Amino acid sequence: MTTPQNPNFAAIDAVVAQAAAAADFWADSSATQRATLLRGLADALEQQQAELVVIADRESGLGEARLNGEVARTAFQLRGFASEVEAGVPYRQVEDHAVAGAPPAGRPRLTRVQRPLGPVAMFSASNFPFAFSVLGGDTASALAAGCPVVIKPHSGHPELSRAVFALAAGVVRAQGLPAGLLTLAEAPNRAAGTYLVQHPSIAAVAFTGSYQGGKALWQAANDRERPVPFFGELGSINPLVALPAVLEKDSEALARTLAGSITLGCGQFCTSPGVVVLLDSPHSQRFVAQLAEAIAPIATHRMLTPGMQQGFEAAAATVAANATSVFAPQADGAGPSPRLFATDAVSFIANAHLREEMFGPAALIVTANSVAQAAEVLEAIGGTLTTTLWGLDADNTDNRQLLRAAQRVSGRVLFSGVPTGVAVCHAQQHGGPWPSSTAPQSTSVGFAAIERFLRPVALQEAPTWVLG
Amino acid sequence: MTTPQNPNFAAIDAVVAQAAAAADFWADSSATQRATLLRGLADALEQQQAELVVIADRESGLGEARLNGEVARTAFQLRGFASEVEAGVPYRQVEDHAVAGAPPAGRPRLTRVQRPLGPVAMFSASNFPFAFSVLGGDTASALAAGCPVVIKPHSGHPELSRAVFALAAGVVRAQGLPAGLLTLAEAPNRAAGTYLVQHPSIAAVAFTGSYQGGKALWQAANDRERPVPFFGELGSINPLVALPAVLEKDSEALARTLAGSITLGCGQFCTSPGVVVLLDSPHSQRFVAQLAEAIAPIATHRMLTPGMQQGFEAAAATVAANATSVFAPQADGAGPSPRLFATDAVSFIANAHLREEMFGPAALIVTANSVAQAAEVLEAIGGTLTTTLWGLDADNTDNRQLLRAAQRVSGRVLFSGVPTGVAVCHAQQHGGPWPSSTAPQSTSVGFAAIERFLRPVALQEAPTWVLG
CATH class of the missing domain: 3.40.309.10 (Aldehyde Dehydrogenase; Chain A, domain 2)
Structure with missing residues (x-):
């Protein structure tokens, strides 16, 4: 695929190219490889927790108690998606054996598999510097699905974003994985964000943020020659x-x-x-x-x-x-x-x-x-x-x-309690009709979030080697 | 919800209002009710098969052999979705019991249920006068999901559309169900189609047709004050x-x-x-x-x-x-x-x-x-x-x-054979990246097509009566 040439966004081109180069490898990666990466990221995050929370508090003002809780949630999410992968979620198959005779009852053999979409552009949130930022739920679920992630950091916590990214890149390197699995795209303005969303090698977008900014990027994704899925959480009155x-x-x-x-x-x-x-x-x-x-x-x-x-x-x-x-x-x-x-x-x-x-x-x-x-x-x-x-x-x-x-x-x-505090589990659903989500049938919190980055493909009369 | 007032489209307003009035009843309907309707429609279609095929052949020129096969497929789809409903697909729940203690491990009880989206605007295809028209796969899967269907007939087979609709309305009436479950919206031009897609009571759109027409309606759905899911199959080179x-x-x-x-x-x-x-x-x-x-x-x-x-x-x-x-x-x-x-x-x-x-x-x-x-x-x-x-x-x-x-x-x-002929089964996937589908993670053929019209809702600490 041709990379667009715009000298203003050469850095974005470079990281998206890295992500695209890693996409096939990661799409074909094993459950062990994905789970090892996700657990490695959780471990590294906890090892540097004390220093990271200091930076996060300085940049966000959210307080150490809340931020320590958020690191715990972030690690919980990474490990939770590792367990999903180990349970086979992104590798599941639906098999329909061949039936002799004429249609509609007669049919060839069909196997429905799940394939990762490809490189995901992930726009970090301001209000969760850990849990919906560099190594947050969107990144964890996309990696679990088999997609490289191009991370657009939030301008509200730049130093923390760079520190967490450096930590993550170190884990990727130490495990001998391609650097393109996780890349950082500094996109400091609307034009750069639009450019990232419209990059032909980007296959899906995850966004958490304001209605105005999110709607503009959703529009940009729809304005592509080939629109791609846009999972945006834009605003909610609750x-x-x-x-x-x-x-x-x-x-x-x-x-x-x-x-x-x-x-x-x-x-x-x-x-x-x-x-x-x-x-x-x-x-x-x-x-x-x-x-x-x-x-x-x-x-x-x-x-x-x-x-x-x-x-x-x-x-x-x-x-x-x-x-x-x-x-x-x-x-x-x-x-x-x-x-x-x-x-x-x-x-x-x-x-x-x-x-x-x-x-x-x-x-x-x-x-x-x-x-x-x-x-x-x-x-x-x-x-x-x-x-x-x-x-x-x-x-x-x-x-x-x-x-x-x-x-x-x-x-x-x-039916009781208050809506703040969102449990990370299988039954969770975080996303409703517009404007709370641009994709109201998907969730951005909980383990069903992995489905956003998978696409079913039916394989008809597949040879044995294809089904692995 | 306020109905828009446009005297040119009073007939569309009227049928959408009927569909909206039936939505709650059908969303809460039992598996038996839905399956009985779907099987009743299949039976009625087969009973009138001979007369309908004559009309279809006169209007489409597709030939009686092909059209008889298509009726068989259409009935197979209707009965297949009846079986899906009886198997509990649209009523399935994911249950996470409460866990004591602080988050992230601690959590309230959550139950993930599926809810029908509401009235679906269904744009019939020209090339399948039975199987992707009035009582085709989109209608069958939407009814199975619990959604009323507003049918936009295709101008290529108007007499057949009216005949099949009359038959369907008769089944609805005979079963004592609200007429709004299936309505016919004559939308003879682009403006009328756009009006239907943008009607505030329409909750989702299913479309099979040309790239140009489909893209325009997809854009119209996105231009709504509150965009809704648009499942469009627009074109494919195969x-x-x-x-x-x-x-x-x-x-x-x-x-x-x-x-x-x-x-x-x-x-x-x-x-x-x-x-x-x-x-x-x-x-x-x-x-x-x-x-x-x-x-x-x-x-x-x-x-x-x-x-x-x-x-x-x-x-x-x-x-x-x-x-x-x-x-x-x-x-x-x-x-x-x-x-x-x-x-x-x-x-x-x-x-x-x-x-x-x-x-x-x-x-x-x-x-x-x-x-x-x-x-x-x-x-x-x-x-x-x-x-x-x-x-x-x-x-x-x-x-x-x-x-x-x-x-x-x-x-x-x-991996063998030719792509024409699409089996209706669980493993089927009919829909790929743009432009073959506007929603590439969904399928319009096969039993997974029901998922297009369901949306997950998480119920937190729900009382017993709510979970039914």
Whole structure:
């Protein structure tokens, strides 16, 4: 395949060429080779954990406790995908033996195998400097599938990205594997990112980030002469519906839990609950007061980048201009003080400004006058990673309506607890209808994430050597 | 959800509203309900087979033998998806029990379920008036998944479409099911098709047809405020590589088989072999002569529509202007006479005009000077439903290179026989990289086709009644 010639992006051409040169080798690699690499990366990450967390904290301000937890998750993911490979997931075959006679019942022998897509361009996230960055879930699942990964580091943590990449490159080298399996593409601006996505040797894209940036890159992938799969996680409002019955008792504890979830990591989680839907009732009113009391004094740490702080303030100002502020901001931390806004369901459904994501420590209370109207609020949101439904204990018509709406718009539906914190397991689904994902049938968290980078191929009457 | 108001498309609004109104009922329907409907449709189709085939033959000119076979396939598909539903495919769950302790190992209980996407807009194909039309594979798999289907009939067989739809509506009615499960949207022009694809209540699109028309509708789906999955099968060249060793003996029989495949159905199959890659050798030269002798006198039936005949003649003229004609067209049938063109690999790779699909009874011989160059020919094609590799018996470096290239660009790789004729089974994969599919990880033929219309949802700590 001809490499495009653009002198401004010679460095991108060079690393993509390395990745392309390694693609056949890695596509044909054994489970042992892939698992050994993934476990080697996890081990190396943990060995340098102390130094890396210092760098990550300096660049992100997320704090050592959170960052140590994130390293543990990152290593867990790498080892988890090693186990998936050892269990044969990317090598699985579906066999249909030949049937004599005329079609439709008669048929040749067919074997359905899975093939890796090829070099993946992976755009790191700002808010998970370890778990969705250089060696994060996208990289782990792509390597497990048999794809080389061209890593686009996030500008929010450049030194950490280089340090983790150096560590990873060392593991690749020590295991005698081609350097092209993991490469770093510094793509410091939109044009460079577009160039990477449109490179003819790139076979798929994984992206976690903002709606605006992600949509532009998705468009760039679609504008290629040959569009390729684009797995983008772009934005999510994560509504939480609390029915009055659940607020009758323990509402103060629930308010504290929710306040903690809204402000966790200064609200910089893709699953941060941004809309709280309540039914018009005295219990709901008391809950709003308790939530306000719990959240107002929480001091946040600084946001990841000045740009994200500006983006949050702008989004919060838009909501403020279209809704009521429940209290005047008062907490005095390094980051923005928490906000709580309120509106009614009719306004929320009618006004798109109220449905924009505030990526920071803020939420909007939406009061509905019925369960049916609460369901309409969910439908108006349209696409979200998660919906949380508190108090859906009984099987009745109202609850079924809410459940249907939640399932229609979400990748994950919670019936207790809060949406922040995403378990890495087989049943996880992180990705819902647009805009929460550009590929709503895929997940970017959990072990099913490997499927994004595999494509089925049917082999008809294959000789023995082909099926290995 | 608000229905858009456009008086020109009131009929489309009306049927989509019917489909949307039936969506919840069908999403929650039991395996028995779905299987009973699918089998009822198959039975009704067979009961009216004789009358329907007469109409289909009058409109399509495909001949009664072929059309009777197609009815058998259509009924086989409907019953096959009924069996899939009864086996629990759309109801399957992945369960991760709760694990005590902190993340990443600690986790809540999660259950991954599959949910139907919602109303599917299904664009019928011209070349399969039964099997990829009103009650074809897309409709069968969408109904099996739990989605209502809004059928856009093909203008090439309007009377048949209405007759099959009337039959289907009768089955729906007789089983006491909502009429919105199957509706007919007459969308006679591009604007109407775009309107249907962009209707906010349409949750996914299935399309089989031309590259130009399909790409425009794919773009329309992506231009929605909330883009939805678009499963389009747009075009395919279906290269066949014949290594010299396989042409040493029986080459005359192989030439006859290949000539039959190229001209089958007047070449109007998405898997019709359009490019024949040969290595420069005396055996290859003899094979070209044998193929020419076999194909030149074949009389074809008329093409499906005048537009398709014009399109074929235009594409064949483009190839003729850029390659050599192996013989002067001579057969005298109701349809176009078969064509055979020849070029070399370097020209084929350099000249995009030679890689355009000729949807009709024609093929282009491409002569390569090495197996490596034959692999480059495949890479230049980029995306195709099928690649056929004749003579790959031995495991050696050359054959591995060809195999890799074929797997990279194709949804199905054949090691003997011809690509026309697509078995309906579990291992089938019909769909490869762009442009053969807009969603290359999905299949439109075979039982995995149901996955296109399902979306995973993770339920966290779900009450018993929710998991049913």
